[in-house]
Structures are given as C-alpha cells and as structure tokens.
Amino acid sequence: MSSRYHIDDFMRGRIIGKIEEGQKITDVAREFDIAHSVVSRLWKSFKTTGMCSRRHGGGRVRSTTPAKDRYIVLSAKRNRRTTAQQVANQFLAASRKQISRKTVARRLRLGGLYAR
Numbered sequence: 001m002s003s004r005y006h007i008d009d010f011m012r013g014r015i016i017g018k019i020e021e022g023q024k025i026t027d028v029a030r031e032f033d034i035a036h037s038v039v040s041r042l043w044k045s046f047k048t049t050g051m052c053s054r055r056h057g058g059g060r061v062r063s064t065t066p067a068k069d070r071y072i073v074l075s076a077k078r079n080r081r082t083t084a085q086q087v088a089n090q091f092l093a094a095s096r097k098q099i100s101r102k103t104v105a106r107r108l109r110l111g112g113l114y115a116r
Contacts, residue, residue, distance in 0.1 A: 006054065007034070007038070007042075009052070009053050009054070011032070012042060012052040012053065012054075013052055014032075015028055015032060015034075015039055015042060015043075015052075016042070016043070016046050016052050018031070019039075019043050025039050025040050025043060063097075063099055063103055064099060064103065064107065068091075068095065069107045069110065069111070070111075071091070071094070071095075072087060072091060072104055072107045072108065072111075073107065073108060073111035073112075073113060075087055075090050075091070076104075076108055076111075076113055076115075077113070081116070082116070083101075083115070083116045084101045084102075084104040084105045084108070084115035084116065085101045085104075087104045087108075087115075088100065088101050088103070088104045091104070101115075
C-alpha cells in the first residue's frame with residue numbers, strides 16, 4: 001500500500017471507468033495500489049451522486065472579502081498613525097460590518113503593513 005494522499009480527479013475518473021468496464025473493486029484497487037476500502041467508497045459515492053470529484057469548501061468562512069481587505073489596507077495607508085482598533089471602527093462606519101482588531105491586524109500583515 002502507498003502512503004496517504006488525495007487521489008486527483010483524473011485518477012478518480014480512471015478508477016470509475018475500470019469499475020464500469022466490469023473489473024472487480026479489489027482488482028482495481030490492486031492495479032492502482034490503493035486500499036480497496038478507498039475504491040469502494042469512491043464507487044459508492046459515484047453511484048449516489050453521479051460525480052467523482054472531491055467536495056471543496058469545508059473551511060471557515062472569511063469575515064472580509066478581498067476587496068474589503070484592500071480597503072482596510074488602503075485606509076491604514078492613508079493615515080499611518082491610526083491603530084488597528086481605529087481602522088476597525090472606520091470599517092464599521094463605512095460598511096456597517098463589525099470586525100475585530102485582530103482581523104484588521106491580520107489583513108494589514110497580508111498587505112505588508114504592521115498594526116499599531
């Protein structure tokens with residue numbers, strides 16, 4: 001057996017194709033050097049959903065969009081002496097959305113600035 005890794009979409013399609021041709025799950029698993037439980041789970045998922053690609057987007061939702069991130073950096077650059085809390089308050093006044101001082105500090109760091 002090989003080490004753990006995600007099977008890319010092309011390989012998933014090949015596996016599904018082999019099973020649809022009539023090969024046994026264990027033979028396909030042996031051919032691709034993958035655990036038969038993985039192939040079995042992939043086949044079961046394909047039969048129920050009709051798709052063989054992985055599901056994405058299971059992470060945490062960001063509180064700000066890339067455009068809002070640019071706005072935060074721009075407002076901090078306009079007045080270099082403002083603190084992260086003041087930038088957060090300006091953002092609240094402009095967009096009516098509350099963000100924390102820590103979020104502002106992170107966004108500024110991504111923009112190449114440091115929060116006061």
